Amino acid sequence: NAGVMQNPRHLVRRRGQEARLRCSPMKGHSHVYWYRQLPEEGLKFMVYLQKENIIDESGMPKERFSAEFPKEGPSILRIQQVVRGDSAAYFCASSPRRGRLSNQPQHFGDGTRLSIL
């Protein structure tokens, strides 16, 4: 499967725990984007990363949320001390180049559904 891979597909955490969501981009793609979808809403941008660099984190909450895309391995979205309001579907997308400059569509993974008890 050469698509964007996200794991786990479902993640259940208790309030106060940490959640780690992983995303492996499509082969040859070095640009990764994270989006969050709350129930009954569209996808909201969180962060845009290239290998080892955060390019735009304007959609990330200021506290508890962090993201990385190391030189080797998948991109990780980390949520510390989770709260009920973090329950959502988190989608990762990738593109081969800086999307806006090439007008490339982003290719999405199937998401991680995070549930907070």
Place this chain on the structure above:
Amino acid sequence: DQQVKQNSPSLSVQEGRISILNCDYTNSMFDYFLWYKKYPAEGPTFLISISSIKDKNEDGRFTVFLNKSAKHLSLHIVPSQPGDSAVYFCAAWGGNKLVFGAGTILRVKS
């Protein structure tokens, strides 16, 4: 601030007829638009896009129209098929990211 709006939460269409999904935007800096289709428990799948230098783009049964002066775009699906039943998202490139509308649920009845 909802910069991309899809004002119809749902649409029901008979198989074989035309489906028209609408999208409005407020940011005049947007100049590239995309439509994505999403099934439950899956990620969005790219359908079709249009640049602001065009007013129409066609791909098989899917056509997107753009009216820049009205800041409005629409997706036409003809003929509609039951497999088209899904959530359709309109999106615009805004800086480094896609800005999405809230989606329209399309139900195609056979």
